Amino acid sequence: MKSRERILKRLHERRGAALPMPELDFSVLTEGRNWSNAEKLDRFQETIESVHGEVHRAPADQWLDTLVAILKARNARNLLTPRRHSLGKTIRESGRSDLPTLLSYDQPIEAWQPALFNDVDAAITSTRGAIAETGSLILWPGPDEPRLMSLAPPIHIALLEADCIFATFPEALTAQGWGSAMPTNALLVSGPSKTADIEQTLAYGVHGPKELIVIVVGASAA
Amino acid sequence: MTQVSEADHSPVKSFHPRAREALKNDQLRGNFRNAMDGLMGKRTKAFAGWDLEALRQLGAGVRQRSLARLPDLLLQLESRLTDNGIQVHWAEDGDEACRIIRDICVERDAKRVIKGKSMVSEEMELNHYLEEHGIEALESDLGEYIVQMAGETPSHIIMPAIHKNTEEISELLHNKTGTERSHDVNYLTASARQQLREKFMQADVGISGVNFAVAETGTLCLVENEGNGRMTTTVPPCHIAVTGIEKVVATLDEMAPLLALLTRSATGQHLTTYFNMISRPRQPDELDGPEAVHLVLVDNGRSGIYQDDELIDTLRCIRCGACMNHCPVYTRVGGHAYGTTYPGPIGSILMPHLLGLDETRHLPTASSLCGACGEVCPVKIPIPDLLVRLRRESVDGDKLHASGVQGHGSKRSRGEALIWHGWQWLHERPGLYRFAMAMATRLRVLQPSRAGAWSRSRTTPKLASKTLHQRVGERARTTEATSRPVSGGEL
Numbered sequence A: 001m002k003s004r005e006r007i008l009k010r011l012h013e014r015r016g017a018a019l020p021m022p023e024l025d026f027s028v029l030t031e032g033r034n035w036s037n038a039e040k041l042d043r044f045q046e047t048i049e050s051v052h053g054e055v056h057r058a059p060a061d062q063w064l065d066t067l068v069a070i071l072k073a074r075n076a077r078n079l080l081t082p083r084r085h086s087l088g089k090t091i092r093e094s095g096r097s098d099l100p101t102l103l104s105y106d107q108p109i110e111a112w113q114p115a116l117f118n119d120v121d122a123a124i125t126s127t128r129g130a131i132a133e134t135g136s137l138i139l140w141p142g143p144d145e146p147r148l149m150s151l152a153p154p155i156h157i158a159l160l161e162a163d164c165i166f167a168t169f170p171e172a173l174t175a176q177g178w179g180s181a182m183p184t185n186a187l188l189v190s191g192p193s194k195t196a197d198i199e200q201t202l203a204y205g206v207h208g209p210k211e212l213i214v215i216v217v218g219a220s221a222a
Numbered sequence B: 001m002t003q004v005s006e007a008d009h010s011p012v013k014s015f016h017p018r019a020r021e022a023l024k025n026d027q028l029r030g031n032f033r034n035a036m037d038g039l040m041g042k043r044t045k046a047f048a049g050w051d052l053e054a055l056r057q058l059g060a061g062v063r064q065r066s067l068a069r070l071p072d073l074l075l076q077l078e079s080r081l082t083d084n085g086i087q088v089h090w091a092e093d094g095d096e097a098c099r100i101i102r103d104i105c106v107e108r109d110a111k112r113v114i115k116g117k118s119m120v121s122e123e124m125e126l127n128h129y130l131e132e133h134g135i136e137a138l139e140s141d142l143g144e145y146i147v148q149m150a151g152e153t154p155s156h157i158i159m160p161a162i163h164k165n166t167e168e169i170s171e172l173l174h175n176k177t178g179t180e181r182s183h184d185v186n187y188l189t190a191s192a193r194q195q196l197r198e199k200f201m202q203a204d205v206g207i208s209g210v211n212f213a214v215a216e217t218g219t220l221c222l223v224e225n226e227g228n229g230r231m232t233t234t235v236p237p238c239h240i241a242v243t244g245i246e247k248v249v250a251t252l253d254e255m256a257p258l259l260a261l262l263t264r265s266a267t268g269q270h271l272t273t274y275f276n277m278i279s280r281p282r283q284p285d286e287l288d289g290p291e292a293v294h295l296v297l298v299d300n301g302r303s304g305i306y307q308d309d310e311l312i313d314t315l316r317c318i319r320c321g322a323c324m325n326h327c328p329v330y331t332r333v334g335g336h337a338y339g340t341t342y343p344g345p346i347g348s349i350l351m352p353h354l355l356g357l358d359e360t361r362h363l364p365t366a367s368s369l370c371g372a373c374g375e376v377c378p379v380k381i382p383i384p385d386l387l388v389r390l391r392r393e394s395v396d397g398d399k400l401h402a403s404g405v406q407g408h409g410s411k412r413s414r415g416e417a418l419i420w421h422g423w424q425w426l427h428e429r430p431g432l433y434r435f436a437m438a439m440a441t442r443l444r445v446l447q448p449s450r451a452g453a454w455s456r457s458r459t460t461p462k463l464a465s466k467t468l469h470q471r472v473g474e475r476a477r478t479t480e481a482t483s484r485p486v487s488g489g490e491l
């Protein structure tokens, strides 16, 4: 008998009493969180800022200005930009001369790993929404926005639609039907990469981005 | 620590000498005190506004339901993962899990492995095994990286290098990697980032742990702050995840409350920086991610614990570390004193099953039974009850239920058993008992001033001049004399 069968046999033939299957009451996860859109945005911002995330609110037709200002302030030489997503198209087709060099993730990682790891200053990705309670962005990387885009460059800029913020994670799971459509990789991102492993002192950018900057689109500036 | 384990064949057995050493180390005690105070405070804050009891009840319920359906959920998980293109392996014990991982490496001709944090791999001593077989295994979590470089083991399951201060880490990095000596944590962190990025690029295989495995969708969930877990599971061409068989949950919905409990209990975070959910290897149209993903399901004693109606609660654990953070013993002696993969209260209830009670006989008694661990445990494991149960097992002290844990009875001493028998015999004979007690109080001047292990760190209790029976009797007489009504409370 192989290990698999032996382990399963022991589990199936468990001695002792029948194990309890308690009824579950999930209400504690969602109760009292009927926040309005404005409240959700405020809470999201407050929570992600408390862990060193940066949030900018921009009207729908002005986020490009916000992006340019962010990149300028950091002297970014280049920006890794999605090719197919509308946000990428908007940036590429804007014809603005004040944007840094636009890069594309258009080849397998193996072909340009050192460049991605060492030479990209910033990347911008879309999000599938956010979670107010925990201050988290929902990212589903894919062919247009590969997994390392939000991880390897020192600055990660994420575009978030203001009306796409859920109160809680369970709410997002249900509303977006995750259970029947999990992608290769799904992520919740709540702030820049950090560690407290050296004597409890916080340091950012230990492996991933040092900075996480969220542009909330369609929100009037606070 | 390394010196101790090299000099001593059974590191767990020498808990007491190591604990005594640790207690003398002011620096270590300071480190742990500060860190644990900070973590306790953060946890309390993170749960502010929550109905914590209801949430813990839900967390416990989810884990109980997972265990009740464990074999079926594992089969469902296996079939979903397989459909998704993730290969599933089963290992009876740590050795077999190590072999499985080595075989995958050999087949891929992999020489360099980069690791994310995984307590199960510590349990298996995987790094050691791989090195022995000519495969370099490098830890990438900053704390683990430091600990590995120092040739030590983690002293806390969430914060492995908590026993070290900046000075020591600076010196270590300087000696081993040539970075400048510095107290600037940002500089030290940035240097490690640079070193490890190189290693990520060179790695042939990434090995990670798993926090939850979701059966419904075939999803491996990882919780982390640094991003090294994402690197490990994305950059190398092959990802091997290792987990204990108990980590499975039925659905994403059932996973959610565990996630809410885990990060708040562990570090007081609403959520860690990254919650990474992996369901497939790289697809043809995707540009990064590993082409092969494996999951190794490790039993290593867990199906044994599963058999016992009481001890099975141990398997609810989600490895948050809150029980350590709140343990007065752990905070004072630190993680290394235990000499086990998992230290603190969870280690004391889990390690006896992995190593046997003979090896770990001191762990169930390394507790004041203050109850803090049981109160904070997010999945309501009755840790103090389990500690008492294991104490009974270690002396075969339960006449009604036969002991079943491997190595049970190893602490039983004839002398002690005889004393308890005598005590029982005496109690069954009231006249004799009263006489013996009266004699004892009268002869109390003969009582030795020391009482063995008991008085090593406590004052020796003194026999009273009168027995309880005598005092109650006297009191009853005086109250009668003054004809005051006797109220129960006064006695």
Ligand code: SF4
Pocket (backbone or CB within 6 Å): B316, B317, B318, B319, B320, B321, B322, B323, B324, B345, B346, B373, B376, B377, B378, B379, B380, B381
């Ligand atoms: S026993 Fe409970 S408190 Fe301790 S690590 Fe496990 S889940 Fe956390």
